[in-house]
Amino acid sequence: MISKIFKELNNNHHLNILYFFIISICLALSDLIGAISLSILVSFLSNSADIFQKKIPFFFEILGQNKKDAFLKILVITSIFFYSSILLRTFYGYQKVKFLNNIKIFIGKKIFRKFLNISFSKFNKYTNAEVQTLLNFESERFSSCVSSVIKINEGLISIIILFISLSFVNLSYIIYFILLGIVFYFSYRLIKPIILENDKILRESNIKMVDTVNETVANIKLIKIQKIFSFFFDKFVLEGIKFSKSRSIHQFMPIFTKNIIEFILFSIFILFIALYLNSSESNIQELLPVITFFLVLAYRLVPSFQTIYTAVVSLYSSKSAIISISDSLKINDEILSSKDEIDFNKEILFKNLNFQYSMNTKFIHSNLNIMIKKNTLNVVLGKSGTGKSTLLDLISGLIIPTQGEIFIDDNKLEQANILSWQNKIGFMGQDLVLLNNSVKRNIEFGSNKEIKNNDYENLLKLFFDNDEISKFQNDNFLVGERGSQISFGQRQRIILARQFFSDKEVILLDEPTSSLDEFNIIKFKDVLKSIKGTKTIILTTHNHSFNDISDQIITL
Numbered sequence: 001m002i003s004k005i006f007k008e009l010n011n012n013h014h015l016n017i018l019y020f021f022i023i024s025i026c027l028a029l030s031d032l033i034g035a036i037s038l039s040i041l042v043s044f045l046s047n048s049a050d051i052f053q054k055k056i057p058f059f060f061e062i063l064g065q066n067k068k069d070a071f072l073k074i075l076v077i078t079s080i081f082f083y084s085s086i087l088l089r090t091f092y093g094y095q096k097v098k099f100l101n102n103i104k105i106f107i108g109k110k111i112f113r114k115f116l117n118i119s120f121s122k123f124n125k126y127t128n129a130e131v132q133t134l135l136n137f138e139s140e141r142f143s144s145c146v147s148s149v150i151k152i153n154e155g156l157i158s159i160i161i162l163f164i165s166l167s168f169v170n171l172s173y174i175i176y177f178i179l180l181g182i183v184f185y186f187s188y189r190l191i192k193p194i195i196l197e198n199d200k201i202l203r204e205s206n207i208k209m210v211d212t213v214n215e216t217v218a219n220i221k222l223i224k225i226q227k228i229f230s231f232f233f234d235k236f237v238l239e240g241i242k243f244s245k246s247r248s249i250h251q252f253m254p255i256f257t258k259n260i261i262e263f264i265l266f267s268i269f270i271l272f273i274a275l276y277l278n279s280s281e282s283n284i285q286e287l288l289p290v291i292t293f294f295l296v297l298a299y300r301l302v303p304s305f306q307t308i309y310t311a312v313v314s315l316y317s318s319k320s321a322i323i324s325i326s327d328s329l330k331i332n333d334e335i336l337s338s339k340d341e342i343d344f345n346k347e348i349l350f351k352n353l354n355f356q357y358s359m360n361t362k363f364i365h366s367n368l369n370i371m372i373k374k375n376t377l378n379v380v381l382g383k384s385g386t387g388k389s390t391l392l393d394l395i396s397g398l399i400i401p402t403q404g405e406i407f408i409d410d411n412k413l414e415q416a417n418i419l420s421w422q423n424k425i426g427f428m429g430q431d432l433v434l435l436n437n438s439v440k441r442n443i444e445f446g447s448n449k450e451i452k453n454n455d456y457e458n459l460l461k462l463f464f465d466n467d468e469i470s471k472f473q474n475d476n477f478l479v480g481e482r483g484s485q486i487s488f489g490q491r492q493r494i495i496l497a498r499q500f501f502s503d504k505e506v507i508l509l510d511e512p513t514s515s516l517d518e519f520n521i522i523k524f525k526d527v528l529k530s531i532k533g534t535k536t537i538i539l540t541t542h543n544h545s546f547n548d549i550s551d552q553i554i555t556l
């Protein structure tokens with residue numbers, strides 16, 4: 001699992017983790033030297049310095065024979081390491097927090113870029129809730145996994161260095177901590193199934209909560225009119241209870257393990273003191289420096305054991321986040337090439353085209369043969385489910401035929417030229433989404449060029465009436481989130497004006513009149529009439545509103 005985490009990080013992140021590893025070694029050594037200094041300090045105060053003088057005679061030779069001077073030197077050394085450790089830990093903590101926040105943003109960007117680069121058919125396999133969960137909730141959990149890996153490194157370094165120091169005092173002390181490690185391992189094996197099951201519930205309930213919010217926003221008018229808010233509210237509350245319960249377990253595990261560790265360590269310490277007094281002829285005064293040394297090391301060892309244990313628990317609690325992110329990032333990017341330029345001068349031709357979404361589903365189109373001439377208005381008629389939208393997706397190159405071919409003039413539409421072809425296409429779908437910005441900026445969107453004032457005024461005159469023009473000329477007027485401050489018909493005409501401004505040769509319109517009244521249908525037809533003959537327009541519909549202005553009717 002750790003290898004999967006490192007695989008998604010870049011070289012700079014790996015270097016940062018190595019940097020944290022080095023600082024952790026410095027902090028552990030600082031703790032060790034501080035513990036030794038403090039214990040020697042106590043030995044001077046208790047007149048039992050002989051214990052350490054036998055262990056580290058070279059150090060006492062440096063201190064000299066004068067006890068007062070030696071004491072002051074030890075005090076200075078202890079203070080230096082104590083304050084240095086505080087400063088280093090503060091700096092380290094800030095760098096680590098900053099790094100982990102950058103990881104969350106990095107993984108979020110990586111997932112977002114992946115979703116933008118995969119093929120349309122692969123993208124459609126994800127629900128909106130799954131995409132949002134991956135970008136927000138799972139990215140945050142991935143960052144916490146990286147934090148857990150760093151904490152495990154910190155704990156292991158601290159334990160290894162402090163174990164070495166304990167063996168220097170008395171090799172038998174390590175046995176107690178080995179026993180402690182064995183207890184930790186088997187206790188973790190016992191709670192691991194609970195952690196993994198809880199992690200699964202946590203992720204599923206979060207996806208369902210996000211999905212419920214999306215459904216509520218999409219159906220808000222229906223909810224208000226028919227007063228069916230209880231359906232969505234009860235669904236949200238039910239998943240919220242599951243999420244809260246599993247999240248509580250997730251957050252309680254580190255607290256639970258911390259208390260268990262403290263209980264075990266304190267018991268070991270009491271046992272150690274009892275055994276030492278029972279087996280040693282030393283008095284309490286001679287024992288005091290050793291106890292001090294042991295307590296100072298335990299003061300660092302306890303958090304180290306806690307850190308490792310809780311980090312491992314946290315790591316496995318977020319296992320599903322690592323797997324889901326890793327799996328989504330494994331999806332191959334869509335490879336589109338502009339190697340071959342494609343010209344459109346005559347026609348779009350479908351030859352014996354068959355299409356099905358998967359091997360287990362029926363064919364949406366069978367033996368389809370269509371010719372669409374350049375600069376004509378083509379109406380695709382058919383009931384719901386006959387594949388009208390699928391036909392537009394095939395023309396645009398979002399999906400590829402199962403069998404058969406599509407030709408642009410005499411060139412077969414394929415990977416080498418599909419990018420060139422898509423650069424010629426403008427699209428208006430059934431879900432009309434605008435930026436929460438001015439009409440002018442919405443028309444410019446996607447064209448990579450700025451519209452001049454004269455051109456903007458001419459476009460407004462072409463697509464809007466006088467009242468609309470006076471309102472839309474004001475750059476301070478915002479269309480609202482998803483175009484909520486303007487009518488559906490106005491949204492359509494803004495998107496159509498966008499295609500006209502970007503000078504697209506082919507305009508695909510998916511059910512443009514599905515939400516329009518008769519008055520707005522007439523206005524929309526007038527707009528199409530004004531641009532007819534200058535663009536190749538392919539329009540899907542289930543009614544006959546456009547038959548009188550079309551050059552060709554394609555019935556599915």
